[in-house]
Amino acid sequence: MTSTLGYGAVLGALFCAAFGALVGLGTGASRREWGLPWARRAAVGFFAFMVLANAIMVYALLTHDFSVHYVAQVGSRATPTVYTVVSLWSALEGSILFWGVILGTYLLAFALSQKKEHARYLPFALGTMLAVGVFFAFLIAGPANPFGRVSPAPPDGPGPNPLLQNHILMVIHPPMLYLGYVGMTIPFGIAVAALLRGELGEAWTTTLRRWTLIPWTFLSVGIILGSWWAYAVLGWGGYWAWDPVENASFLPWLTATAFIHSTMVHERRKVLKLWTISLVLGTFLLTILGTFMTRSGVFNSVHSFTQSDIGPTFLAFIGILLVFCITLLATRGQLLSPEGAIRSPLSRETAILVNNLLFVGITFTVLLGTLFPLITEAVRGVRVSVGEPYFNKMAVPGGVAVLFLMGVGPMLPWGSANPRVVREQLLIPAAAAALTIGLCVAFGLRGVMPLLTFGLAAFVTAITLRELLLPAKVRILEHKEGPWTALVRSASKSRRRFGGYVVHLGVVFIFVAIAASSSFVTHTSATLGLGKSIKIGDYSLKFVGLKEGAEPHRRWKAANVEMTTEGGGAQLLAPRMNFFERSTDPIGTPAVRSTPTGDLYVSLLAFGEDGGSATFNLWIFPMVGWIWWSMPILVLGALIAAWPSRRPSAVLSLSSRGAGPVSKVNRGAA
């Protein structure tokens, strides 16, 4: 019964999507007006059916209805309720179903928020987005159907993958990542509509930008949460390993970030139109490629194709998308011809152009390293993988160059800069950089890349803070406003710019944390007898015995470790090993003592059955926590930048045309 209802809802969603796609694209092409309300209704219907299908699946999971195929696969009576709900996205079929409801939500939000002014683009945009909906609804209805019936129904199931019910981060990380991934469908639809119409007006560009910024924010948070999960659960003492699954999320983030920058040049100078649109199409293609890489099992082995039915469907979809995008760009691209030009090499637009080339270059090298093993196995039958050093060697210099541009770009004005002014403005940031490097050397830190990163971080911070605070300072001096009022008012005058710089500050934190934690890491491993201790860095660790415990879905063994610092602080750490009923392998939970200056990371590797000894992997990661703590800053900045404007933009651009110092300060205001 549940199976039939759920499957019916999926078919309903498929019908709505197919109907809306045909009507939207058809009436868009024939320029008839009756199609738009119907495409809107189809989007609402798609959303409603997807919500229904997901609700039915959650209901089946909660009631342990093992006659439903997916529940029999991931459900278990012993699993705690929260992880039972989370099982919705803990395996292939359910995660695609969940994908569907997120796409539905985005479509609903987009369809309802767009007003009449965009009526000429909207049928194309909604039609394209619903066509993507057709693909995912087809996947759920066919190759990845979670509603298959199991007869006779088993009395109990195995429960979700232990790795996925071992940490609370697993509850929020996947939805964040999906919100980022799926959301890129919306800018894709907007960009395709612009190409099909052969025009890209200012208002439509604003729509495109805002609807990219939303999934970009979710994607950023999702990536950071994912690395945090790897750090807190996998216990190998790292957060990023250039694993294909990680790269899959990073690649669209790179191109989306490039887009967010290039669109500014496009809006200001009316150039890079086609480039900007291509970045949007590329971002969407990379999200689909990423889904394929993570979902089809292709990365365990190319031969997993025979076991997973979704691989060929996905490949076909990627092929169609590629042909579609290239044809579209080739035949319609010339309609988006540039109306301006970049005049000076010493200008913000040039800095952004170089930034874009860097981002695309990094995307290319990471993509090459990720796909290379697939290509060699498919072509030559040789099984290889690409080692981490490749990615580090390629991405680290690129990343440092991006960091440098994060300082140079905001410092340069649009148009063309006066070299003398630039030299003057360079003075304080360069001094800050030199001072930072000098201090690091004085404290005994060595290494070209980390010190360069720290120096550039100081450089960027100095410039960013100046750009953030200068408008407020002018207001304080000229309007006699209080500091807080001045800051809020100057920020709300040019929210996009202000928000963008806040995001930049968050990114600087991440850069510093990555450089510090990877360059100055301390690592050791040791087997300790009862009562024996070991020193690592400023910490002394003493093994004082094992303890055991049980929870409904798992048993665990923990090693009690007394940690004392040189300053006299003491704390009991208990790295654990968890044993799940249905799993043959234990899964660790490392103990992490986190401080702003660094983490002590203790992972239990093995223990003597008699409790007389235990083996630990120990790390000290300087400043690593700042990677995750930067998230609120990133989100705050993105919120400031993306918040809908109350005033029409015409008023804004008038106010930025003021005279004297205000106009200088407001350069770059959106």
Added chain:
Amino acid sequence: MKTSTRNRLIALGAVLVAGGALSFIALGNLGKNLVYYWTPSEMLAKGDRAYGATIRLGGMVQRGSLRWDPEHTRLSFRVAEGTQPDAPSVLVSSTEVPPQMFREGIGVVVEGTYDRSGVFTSHRLMVNHSNEYRPPKPGDKQHEDWKKTVSEAENPTARKP
């Protein structure tokens, strides 16, 4: 030729040169950082070409071959092609502490290098962390488990969904 056309050609040329240089560097770097995925017999068959390359060697820990010196945290064992006593095998030496479930007869993947003395020096040891979490049934073929290890260990951290 108009100035704008000329500028565009220059830009196009610059991008092509930059792209070419990037591809050249990337492919060169890629070649230096490949990790080969071999079984003991495959690795032994490579002869000289196996020395010095970064290798992931997949097989079973041969019964009776495990030596563990906790004082110096030195671990040595033989990785064999299968469970037969006469299967081709390679001596592996590691300074890494073995994880809890490491034991003889288990599927294992070691990453490291092979040298002319015939010892495989490993800096990374991965045991069979199967993603299949059904209770083991009596009569489960170990070879199946080993094959699974081999395919999964190609990317050991890829256990995110």
